[in-house]
Amino acid sequence: MVIKGIVEYDGTDFYGWQIQKDQRTVQGVLKEALETLLKGIDFRLIGASRTDTGVHAENQVFSLHIQQDLDIELPKFKKALNAILPQDVYVKSLEFVSNDFHARFSAKSKIYRYRILDGKRSPLRSRYVWELPYRLDEAVLSQCAKLIRGEIDFSFLEMVKEKEVKKVWFYAAYWEREKDEMVFYVEGSHFLYRLVRVLVGSMIYSYRKFSNCKFFENFLQGKEKRVIVAPAKGLTLLEVKY
Template sequence: MKSFLLLTIEYDGYDFCGWAKQNKQKTIQGELEAAIFVVLKTKDFKTLGASKTDSEVHAEDQKVYLELPFKPQLISLKNSVNKALPISIKIKDIKEISPDFKVRHCKEKIYNYIFYKKEPGIFQNRYGVYINNFNFQKFWEALKIFEGEHNFLNFAKISRSNLGKIKTIRTINQISFKETENEFICEFFAKGFIRYQIRMIVGAAIAYAQELITIEQIKAVLLLEEPKLKYIAPGKGLILKKIFY
């Protein structure tokens, strides 16, 4: 009898080429499936992630659909797979779901982009970005342009074969800001994001804050009146914080 499970996993994505499994590349999905194979001794299972995070991007609340050909003991499965996983990936929770559950049909996702106020130490460097002489007020001014519904074609990485197949008209519900003693944290709320979307938005806002481009250029690129900008923020500053169903 088949079982349908929902995993909640967290990972440090810095050493990986993103979530999605790729040939000859170290990925989160690839490591997860390898660990499941070690435990189950079979490849007769299926995984599907809720969010295709990019290279170096982290997650605290990635959701993964797992289909198995039998009914496992959930706690034992979680503990055994965690032992087989690298230290940078961990299953936080596992539960049964209905066969018709769609892991990618979520209500909202929250991503954070983290900036350090001062140059970080070696143990923090992989989880945020530090930029010298950074005008955060100008950065914030640029970010707010992207709230609401827009065609994000110029702020996404889409292969030629997928042009027209991926919906580029998306809505960012909110972009908010939090400040801690050591960090500036930008929060992005939306039903879904396209590949590189947040990183290209943040990259453009950084470029404006550094006076490399104008606010008018950003608006023109967003309106598809000018070609894509060359700026992409590092993946290590981005983290998938929460997925809601």
């Protein structure tokens, strides 16, 4: 049997989603809580996105593959699960799905958001935004974002892992001024290691150093070897589409 879950977490104190030895991870604490409830029953826990260290999620999707059919009342199971989980992780929903559902491989696209607080600081928001001491130009950044369209081959990135599918199809990418923040939204078929942070970092660098998008355009074409990575704390996984 397979259960689809949606989980929200503050990634600040996690070493990413994926279980790693001697590190606190979201998958790790979720797996421990499930082991407590399932009491020796074999299961697999799969996440839709292997978010990096410090990255947050509003709607991360996971699939819980249990090796036998159980009589589980999902509302009670969800309540019990959240009672065990730490304060920085919360399971928002659970539902039964078909046995061929796979949180990662069944996904059609993912949407990420990156928040920047420009020209000021905020102690209350510092865990969730990249704070910059200067103001950003929405017009220039919007022009840069328009370059992120269709299929882009990121084989030129040395940090891309060997087994990753290096061509990404982008459905949308844009900046918006939301009160005192500049916010970047991007939807793609999948995302390579640190890719959203590299896109954001490269756009900010292009604007800050040259006041235009030429550096960023060269980067997307594989002509620019400098890789600028924005801090993890500004990034949130918003949605996974199926």
